[in-house]
Each structure stands twice: as C-alpha cells, then as structure tokens.
Amino acid sequence: MTLHIGIDLGTSGIKAVLIEDLSRVVAVAAEPVAVSRPKVGYSEQQADLWVWTVFACLDRLAASAPREMAAVRGIGLSGQMLAALILDRDLRPLRPAMLWNDQRALAECAELLAAVPDIGRRTNGTPDPGITAPKLMWLRKHEPALMDRARMLMLTKDYVRLALTGEIATEPSDAGGTQLLDVASGQWDPSLCAAVGWDPAHLPAVLPSWAEAGRLKPELLARWGMAGPVAVAAGAGDNMGSTLGAGGARPGDAVLTIGTSGVACIVDAAFHPGPERAILTSAHVVPDVYLSMGVVMSATASLDWVAQLTGRTVPDLDAEATALVAAEGPAAAPIFLPCLTGIRTPLNRPDMTGRITGLHPGVTPAMLAYATMEGVAFQFADCIAAQKEVGVRPERFTVVGGGTRSALWLSLLATALDRPVSLIEGADMAGPRGASRLAAVAAGAPLACLRKPAVLTGVIEPDPGLKDLLADRRAMMWAPH
Numbered sequence: 001m002t003l004h005i006g007i008d009l010g011t012s013g014i015k016a017v018l019i020e021d022l023s024r025v026v027a028v029a030a031e032p033v034a035v036s037r038p039k040v041g042y043s044e045q046q047a048d049l050w051v052w053t054v055f056a057c058l059d060r061l062a063a064s065a066p067r068e069m070a071a072v073r074g075i076g077l078s079g080q081m082l083a084a085l086i087l088d089r090d091l092r093p094l095r096p097a098m099l100w101n102d103q104r105a106l107a108e109c110a111e112l113l114a115a116v117p118d119i120g121r122r123t124n125g126t127p128d129p130g131i132t133a134p135k136l137m138w139l140r141k142h143e144p145a146l147m148d149r150a151r152m153l154m155l156t157k158d159y160v161r162l163a164l165t166g167e168i169a170t171e172p173s174d175a176g177g178t179q180l181l182d183v184a185s186g187q188w189d190p191s192l193c194a195a196v197g198w199d200p201a202h203l204p205a206v207l208p209s210w211a212e213a214g215r216l217k218p219e220l221l222a223r224w225g226m227a228g229p230v231a232v233a234a235g236a237g238d239n240m241g242s243t244l245g246a247g248g249a250r251p252g253d254a255v256l257t258i259g260t261s262g263v264a265c266i267v268d269a270a271f272h273p274g275p276e277r278a279i280l281t282s283a284h285v286v287p288d289v290y291l292s293m294g295v296v297m298s299a300t301a302s303l304d305w306v307a308q309l310t311g312r313t314v315p316d317l318d319a320e321a322t323a324l325v326a327a328e329g330p331a332a333a334p335i336f337l338p339c340l341t342g343i344r345t346p347l348n349r350p351d352m353t354g355r356i357t358g359l360h361p362g363v364t365p366a367m368l369a370y371a372t373m374e375g376v377a378f379q380f381a382d383c384i385a386a387q388k389e390v391g392v393r394p395e396r397f398t399v400v401g402g403g404t405r406s407a408l409w410l411s412l413l414a415t416a417l418d419r420p421v422s423l424i425e426g427a428d429m430a431g432p433r434g435a436s437r438l439a440a441v442a443a444g445a446p447l448a449c450l451r452k453p454a455v456l457t458g459v460i461e462p463d464p465g466l467k468d469l470l471a472d473r474r475a476m477m478w479a480p481h
Helices: 047-064 066-070 106-115 132-142 144-148 156-165 172-178 190-196 218-223 238-245 300-310 314-327 365-389 407-417 427-442 447-451 464-477
Strands: 003-009 013-020 024-032 072-079 085-087 152-154 212-215 231-233 253-258 262-268 280-283 290-296 335-337 355-357 396-400 421-424 456-460
Touching: 003 047, 003 156, 003 238, 003 427, 013 047, 013 066, 013 427, 024 047, 047 066, 047 156, 066 072, 072 156, 072 238, 072 427, 085 156, 106 132, 106 190, 132 144, 132 172, 132 190, 152 156, 156 212, 156 231, 172 280, 231 427, 238 253, 238 262, 238 290, 238 427, 253 365, 253 407, 262 365, 290 365, 300 314, 300 365, 314 365, 314 407, 335 365, 335 464, 365 407, 365 464, 396 407, 396 427, 407 421, 407 456, 407 464, 421 427, 427 447
Parallel strands: 003 072, 072 231, 253 396, 396 421
Antiparallel strands: 003 013, 013 024, 085 152, 212 231, 253 262, 262 290, 280 290, 335 355, 421 456
C-alpha cells in the first residue's frame, strides 16, 4: 500500500485528496477561497489564504484518516496558473496576488509585443493581461515603490510548497505561463526578463515537474501525524495536472475541462506555438511532450451568471433546458456568445463582451440556460479548430470539470465537435489525481506511473438530431449584426 496526497489549488476552492496506490480515494477535504475584485477588471487573492486553506484541508484529512496519513510518502500540488505574486527579501507577499483573470494590464500587452515581436514563438503564447509578464509591467508602472522591494516572483502552488517545505522552486508547466521562460528549452530567458523589467536573479530554480522539490517540515509532519519523510513534488499548473489526472499523457490525448473557465488541452509530441490564434503552449508534466491549450474564458461561470440573473439554481436550469430540448427543441432559444470576461482563443480579445441575439417575449430561463451551454460548446469547437490549424492533432477526447454533471452539456459538446467524448472515473478529482502521480514519482515511484490510463466510465456520442441545427446556430453566433 502506497499513499500520496494530491492538492489542487483552484480559483474559488482548494481540494486535498488522500489516494492509495494512485487509484483509490481514501479521503477528501475541500474548502472555498475568496476572490477580491476591488475594481472592475481586477481579480486578486491573498496568498496566505492559499496556505491557510491547504493547512485546513490537511488538518481534516488527518482527522478523518489518521492511519493512512501516517503512511503518506509524497505530496503533489497543482495550482491555478498565471498569477503574479511578488515577495520581499523575507519571502513575504508585498501585495495580493494578481490572478489569471485580472484584466488591468491590457496596455502593457501591446508594449510587450512591440518590444518582443516573436514572443509568441518563444513563450507560451501571445501577451494577454491574464499572463504574468504584462502584470509585472503594470506593477512597475503603477506601484514602482513596491517593485523596488521585490525579491522573488512566485506562482500559486510554489508559494504553498514554500510554506510546506521552506524551499523555493518552480517547474516548467507553470513557469511557462509567466512569459519569462523559453518554453522549448525550459529555461528562464534573460532577454524576456529584460523586456519586462524583472531581475532573473529574482526567479526560482526550475525543476522537473516530478522532481522532489523539498520535504515536509518536521513540525508539519507532527501536526498531521505523518511518519515521514514526505517528499513534495515540484508540481504542475492546474491544466497540466488535470490533464495528467485524466489520463492525458500521450500525443493525441485531448482533455477538455468545463470549469469556471474552459480549457481544451491537447498533448503534443512537438512544440506547436499558435500565438496568432491565442493558443497557449507549455511543457507538459510528462517527459518530452508539450500541452497545447485553447482557452474559453467563461464556461460554468456563464451558467452561474444566468442562474443569478434568473433566480434559478444551476441544477434547475440544467433540468429545464434538458426538458426544453426533449419537448420542443432549441430552435426558439436565443443565440449567446458567452464571452463575459473576453475571448482568448482564437481571437485574443480580452476586451470583448458577451452578446445575445434572438431575444423575444417567449424566451424563458430554460432557453437562456440552453443558449449558454451551447455557446460554451461552440467556443470549445472554435478552440479545437484553431489548434488543428497550427499543427496539433487531437485523437481522443475526455471531458472533466463541473460541467460534466450536465448530460445535455456533454451532448452539445460532442455534437459541436462532431466527435465522441469520454467520461472518466473521478472526473472531479482529475487535478488532485494528477498531482498525486507527481508526488509518487517524487517519492521514488517510476516515471511510467505518469502514463497510467484513466478508467473510462462512459462515452457520449454526437446527437445526429441536433447536428445540422447546431451547425446553423454556430454560424449565426459569429454573424455580424
């Protein structure tokens, strides 16, 4: 029996999962985390909140499964990407972390692209306000005194690992989101740092994702009743961790995440950057492959907005939309482009807002819910089409994330893609499962365990009855008005 812990640091919540033999979930602890939005377009979190919440989750695991916690040999972390967390010389945060969906650095994106025209071919993609580098430029411009005190740039899961081990490190999958890393070589690029105005000496060492990046502090071993030693892996960006946990390790594996945002992650044997289509391309957490990522900025967040607008719950909206399709079909539903926080792939338009056409007095909450799920499915299809344009070849599709609770949403996605999509056992645990695999290797397991396939639980086929209607509605979504 081998036991490891996978921790997934999401934007709105943190989950820690105790896993036996990389398969059986022994215990789960989850806690919400608050996002601060002090102004329109701003999105921030207090970094110590991540640490406190992780510790609270591990306290709960220790209380519910003390015997298994004593035998834990490794911890892995996957975390929300692209944050800008600035630490002082004492490794304390100088300000709240600017998150992936912070939009204030729009002007700095243009400045960075002008300074480094080929940045999209060297880094993970074209400059975007959500990415770390433009945020650093914004901070230098608007908070210069703070930046004068800056001594370290850290990413979300790396700050938590610092609290667990006292060690400073990062790894290529997450570091690729800073636009300070040359993705092909996996090394920090001094010329990119110079363009942004960041000292390369103030960056952590880059280790392989599966490497041991420290060991759990003695006082934390005692706190959680662990015999030790416990290796803490370098870890993964959240998309890479979820892709790995969903079995995405071979070229051609495509893992679609319907979460707060949506991501189409395709494992690729070669580095196929696609900055002209706002595709993000980073190292994967498996040796010698890359991950091509198309991003839907607002996925389940769009349905949450409709629920708030209509006073319904999300499960109620799903049930009503499903009944609508079964009873009369969706032809009378409006057409919704649900880019509530802009569009990344394929247009790179963070300034773009959502658009609903076809409103009439008969529109119901069910129709709005349907239009939202359909619009998100269309955006996923746009991402995949853009990724194919730059040479990426998806072959096998798996779907994870909160949106998988909706059979209608899965059917719309399969139909929009015109490809079957698979469900896996423990889809809501993909991030922690991926992190636990990295933990296992850090603790001494062979690299081959990273390629362990997921257990499939079902396949959703395209709906032939909706195929032609969806093709027409997808064309109308982008029609000029």
